[in-house]
Amino acid sequence: MTDRTLEEKASLTSGSGTWHTTAAAGVPALTLADGPHGLRVQRRSGDALGLHDSVPATCFPPAVALGSSWNPRLAREVGAALAREAAALGVNVLLGPGVNIKRSPLCGRNFEYFSEDPHLTGVMGAAMVTGIQSLGVGASLKHFAVNNQETDRMRVSAEVDERTLREIYLPAFEHIVREARPYTVMCSYNRVNGVYASQHRWLLTEVLRAEWGFDGLVVSDWGAVNDRVAALAAGLDLEMPPTGTDEQITEAVRAGRLEEKILDQAVTRLIQLVRRTEGRARFDGWDAEAHHELAREAARQSAVLLKNDGGVLPLRPGRRVCVLGELARTPRYQGGGSSHVTPTRLENAWQALGEPPFAAGYRLDGGPGAGLREEAVALAAGSEVALVFLGLPEHAESEGFDRTTIDLPADQVSLLRAVADVCEEVVVVLSNGGVVSVAEWRDSATAILEGWLLGQAGGAAIADLLTGVCGPSGRLTETIPLRLADVPSHLHFPGSDGVVVYGEGRYVGYRHYDTLDVEVAYPFGHGLTYSRFDYSDLQAALDGVEVTVTNAGDRFAQEVVQLYLAFDGDRPRHELRGFAKVSLEPGESERVRFALTERDLARWSVRRHGWQVDPGTFTVEVGASSRDIRLRAELTTPGDGYVGTLSRMSTLGEWLAHPRGGEVLRAALKPGAAPADPALMRLALGVPLAKFATFGVGLSTEVVDALVAALAQDSGTDAAPAPDTGAVTATP
Ligand code: GLC
Numbered sequence: 001m002t003d004r005t006l007e008e009k010a011s012l013t014s015g016s017g018t019w020h021t022t023a024a025a026g027v028p029a030l031t032l033a034d035g036p037h038g039l040r041v042q043r044r045s046g047d048a049l050g051l052h053d054s055v056p057a058t059c060f061p062p063a064v065a066l067g068s069s070w071n072p073r074l075a076r077e078v079g080a081a082l083a084r085e086a087a088a089l090g091v092n093v094l095l096g097p098g099v100n101i102k103r104s105p106l107c108g109r110n111f112e113y114f115s116e117d118p119h120l121t122g123v124m125g126a127a128m129v130t131g132i133q134s135l136g137v138g139a140s141l142k143h144f145a146v147n148n149q150e151t152d153r154m155r156v157s158a159e160v161d162e163r164t165l166r167e168i169y170l171p172a173f174e175h176i177v178r179e180a181r182p183y184t185v186m187c188s189y190n191r192v193n194g195v196y197a198s199q200h201r202w203l204l205t206e207v208l209r210a211e212w213g214f215d216g217l218v219v220s221d222w223g224a225v226n227d228r229v230a231a232l233a234a235g236l237d238l239e240m241p242p243t244g245t246d247e248q249i250t251e252a253v254r255a256g257r258l259e260e261k262i263l264d265q266a267v268t269r270l271i272q273l274v275r276r277t278e279g280r281a282r283f284d285g286w287d288a289e290a291h292h293e294l295a296r297e298a299a300r301q302s303a304v305l306l307k308n309d310g311g312v313l314p315l316r317p318g319r320r321v322c323v324l325g326e327l328a329r330t331p332r333y334q335g336g337g338s339s340h341v342t343p344t345r346l347e348n349a350w351q352a353l354g355e356p357p358f359a360a361g362y363r364l365d366g367g368p369g370a371g372l373r374e375e376a377v378a379l380a381a382g383s384e385v386a387l388v389f390l391g392l393p394e395h396a397e398s399e400g401f402d403r404t405t406i407d408l409p410a411d412q413v414s415l416l417r418a419v420a421d422v423c424e425e426v427v428v429v430l431s432n433g434g435v436v437s438v439a440e441w442r443d444s445a446t447a448i449l450e451g452w453l454l455g456q457a458g459g460a461a462i463a464d465l466l467t468g469v470c471g472p473s474g475r476l477t478e479t480i481p482l483r484l485a486d487v488p489s490h491l492h493f494p495g496s497d498g499v500v501v502y503g504e505g506r507y508v509g510y511r512h513y514d515t516l517d518v519e520v521a522y523p524f525g526h527g528l529t530y531s532r533f534d535y536s537d538l539q540a541a542l543d544g545v546e547v548t549v550t551n552a553g554d555r556f557a558q559e560v561v562q563l564y565l566a567f568d569g570d571r572p573r574h575e576l577r578g579f580a581k582v583s584l585e586p587g588e589s590e591r592v593r594f595a596l597t598e599r600d601l602a603r604w605s606v607r608r609h610g611w612q613v614d615p616g617t618f619t620v621e622v623g624a625s626s627r628d629i630r631l632r633a634e635l636t637t638p639g640d641g642y643v644g645t646l647s648r649m650s651t652l653g654e655w656l657a658h659p660r661g662g663e664v665l666r667a668a669l670k671p672g673a674a675p676a677d678p679a680l681m682r683l684a685l686g687v688p689l690a691k692f693a694t695f696g697v698g699l700s701t702e703v704v705d706a707l708v709a710a711l712a713q714d715s716g717t718d719a720a721p722a723p724d725t726g727a728v729t730a731t732p
Contacts, residue, residue: 004024004025005025006260010247010263012024012267013238014228014238014245016242018240020032022242030274031092032093033089035338035339038060038343039055039082039091040339041054055089056342057085057344058085058343059295059343059455060456061295062334064111065455066124066298067121070560072123072127076128077298078128081294082096083135083280084291085291088284093139094132094138094139095140095186096339097139100188101121101168102477103493105435105478106494107402108399108401109399110435111334114172115477116478116479117510117524118167118172122172122179125172136280136281139182139184140182143221145197146165146190147189149500151500152495153189156498161505162604162606163506166604177208181215183277186218196226198225198236199230204236205235218235220239228248229252288345295457300464303449303461304450304476305465306438306449307446307448309447312447313427315427320385321353321356321384323353324376324388324419325376325390328349328358330364331348333458334453334455335398335433349429349463349466356387359379365393373415376419380423384425385425385427386425386426387429387466388419388426390408390412402493406437406481408436413441417441420444425446426445428449429462430448430449435481437482438480442521468530471530474527476524477524479509479510481513481518482520482521486518488508488513489504491503510523510525515573524625524627525625526624526625530557535548538620538631547561547631548589548590549584550589554586558582561622561623562622562623562625563577564576564620565619565621567601568617578595602640614637616636618636619632620633646661648689648690649689651686651687652685669699689704
C-alpha cells in the first residue's frame with residue numbers, strides 16, 4: 001500500500017458522487033445502484049430517495065411478495081435476472097436485498113423486507129444474493145442492523161437485549177453472510193444500543209467479520225456516516241455519498257488518532273471489490289420479455305389466498321363478473337423511496353381479465369369520489385361475481401415514514417360492504433406493502449387474495465390466479481393480526497425522544513401470538529391453494545426430519561411444508577427451522593427431508609455469550625402453517641454438554657446438577673443436611689452457595705471457598721471467576 005499517498009487512500013474510502021466510488025491511484029471507480037427488486041440507474045441527477053427518473057428496468061415483485069413465494073429457487077432466478085440487467089447497465093454492486101425483520105406492520109418499508117421470521121428471511125435473502133452474484137455483480141446486504149422502522153431512522157437508537165439481537169435481528173444477516181458471502185454489507189442509519197451502526201465496532205468488526213467471517217466491504221447507507229474516523233476505525237470501509245471530509249482521515253492518521261493500517265485495509269477491501277466485480281459477465285442487453293415473464297411467474301407464486309369460501313375461486317367460465325376498484329386499473333406494484341423502479345411495461349388486472357364491466361369505486365388520492373361508489377354498487381347488483389380491488393394508496397406507506405394504522409381506507413371498506421349487500425359472491429384482491437387488517441370486513445368477502453405489491457407483471461398474474469390458469473401458492477411470511485393493539489411491539493413502536501426500546505424482546509410475530517395463544521386473523525405460514533394436501537409418515541431424528549406430502553385434490557398445486565421446533569423453558573412456543581415448496585399433480589406424493597443441525601436446537605445464552613443446546617426433550621412439528629400443524633414427534637437431545645463454571649454465586653441447584661460440583665458438595669454436606677420439607681428444599685436449591693454462610697445455614701464461607709478451589713483444581717484453572725452477576729450487556 002506504500003505506493004499510494006494518504007490523500008489518495010483517504011479519497012478511496014469515500015464516493016465520488018451519488019452512485020460512484022472514487023477513481024484514484026490506479027483504482028477504477030465502481031458503480032453502485034439500487035435496488036432490491038429492480039434497477040434504479042439514473043443517467044442524470046442522482047438521488048437516494050427515488051425522486052427522479054431512472055432508466056427503464058424490470059420491476060420484479062418486492063420482497064414482501066417474493067418472500068411470500070417461500071421459493072428460494074425463484075428468488076435466485078430473480079437475483080440472476082437483476083444481475084443481468086445491472087451488468088448491462090454497467091453496475092458493479094446492486095444495493096439489495098433488504099433483510100430487516102418485520103417487527104411491526106406499521107413500518108413503512110416492510111414492502112422491501114421478507115418476513116417477521118429470521119430463518120425464512122435468511123434463506124430467501126441468501127438465495128437472492130447467490131443469484132445476483134452468480135454473474136459477478138456484487139450484492140449489498142442491508143440494512144445492518146436493527147433497522148425496523150422509518151421513524152427517526154437516521155438518529156433513533158434501537159435498544160435491544162443481547163439474546164433478542166442474536167436470535168431475531170442478526171440471524172438472517174449471519175445466515176446470508178455465511179452461506180452466500182455477499183461482496184458488500186450496507187450499514188444502517190440508526191444507532192444500536194446507543195452507538196451508530198456506521199461506527200459500531202462490535203457489529204461491523206467483532207460480529208460481522210471476526211465471528212461470521214465476512215470478507216467483503218462495508219458501505220454506509222447513503223448519508224449514514226456521522227464520524228469518518230470513528231466509522232473507518234469501527235470497520236466501515238466506504239462512505240456514500242461523499243461528504244468532502246477526506247482530510248479528517250489524513251489528519252487523524254498524521255496525528256496518530258487512526259492507524260494507517262486501518263485505512264490500508266479499507267482500500268484493500270475496495271480493490272478486492274473491484275477485482276470481484278470487474279470480471280462480471282458482460283451483457284449488451286437483456287431479454288425484456290423473458291424478464292417480464294419471470295416477473296409474472298414470481299408474482300403468481302407470491303400472492304396468498306387467505307379465504308375461498310365455497311370454492312368461488314378459480315372463477316368458473318361464463319359467469320357475469322364485474323371488476324370494481326381503481327387499483328384494478330391503476331395498480332400499485334412497488335413501494336416508495338430508493339427502491340422505486342421505472343418499469344419496462346406495466347400490466348393491470350382489469351385489462352388482463354379481458355376488460356369486464358368496470359367501475360372505479362373510489363379515488364386513490366382519497367378525494368371525494370362523487371358517484372363512484374354508487375356506480376360500482378349498481379354494477380355489482382347486476383353481476384354474479386364482483387372482483388373488488390382494494391389496498392393502500394402510494395401515499396399511505398413508503399421508505400422514510402411509518403404508518404399509524406393498519407386499516408384499509410374507510411371509503412374502500414364502505415364500498416366493499418355496499419357491494420356485499422347486492423352481490424352474492426365478492427372476491428377481494430388486496431394491493432399493499434404492509435399488512436392490512438381484515439377482521440372488520442372479511443365477512444363481506446367470499447374470497448380474499450392478498451396480492452401484496454407484485455411488480456410490473458402483477459396484473460397478469462392476478463388474472464392468471466383468479467381464472468385458474470395457475471393456482472395460488474403463496475404463504476404469509478408475516479402474521480395478520482386481528483387488531484393493531486395485538487401486535488407485540490405495539491406499545492414500543494416507534495419509540496420517542498430518539499430511543500425505541502424493543503420491549504417485546506424475542507416475541508416478534510408468531511413467536512408472540514402462538515406463545516400466548518392470541519387469536520389472529522391469519523397466521524404466519526397460512527395460504528390456501530386450489531387443492532388440499534395430506535401429510536403422513538413423519539420420521540424424526542436429531543440429524544433430520546422426513547415427511548410424506550400428498551396432493552389429495554383434483555388439480556396441480558404447490559404446498560409449502562413447514563418445520564417448526566418447540567422447546568420447553570424460556571423459549572417461544574415454537575420456531576420455524578425449515579421449509580420446502582413442493583409441486584404435486586393430483587394423487588402425487590413427495591418425501592420431504594429437512595436436515596437438522598445443532599444450531600437449529602440452540603438458543604442464545606447470555607451467560608455464555610454463545611449458542612447453547614440445552615439437554616431435554618423437544619417437539620418436531622410439521623405442517624401447512626404455524627397454526628396448522630399436521631404431524632408431531634418428540635426427540636431428546638443430550639445437549640451440548642456445557643456444564644459451565646461453578647462459583648460462590650452458583651446456586652445449590654446448579655452445584656448439585658453439576659457432574660463434579662454435585663460430587664464434591666455432597667461429600668462436604670453432613671448426612672441429613674438436606675431439608676425434609678420439599679418446599680424448603682425447593683427454596684434452598686435457588687440460593688447461591690455463598691449465601692448459606694450469610695444465613696448461618698450449613699455451609700461456612702471457608703467450606704464454600706474450599707469447594708470452589710477443589711473444582712478449579714480439577715479443571716486445572718484458578719479459582720472460579722468472579723460470580724456471574726447475570727448482568728446482561730446487549731452489546732458492548
Ligand atoms: C437509501 C436507503 C438504501 C438505499 C440507499 C441508496 O436511503 O436506505 O436502502 O440503497 O439510500 O439509495
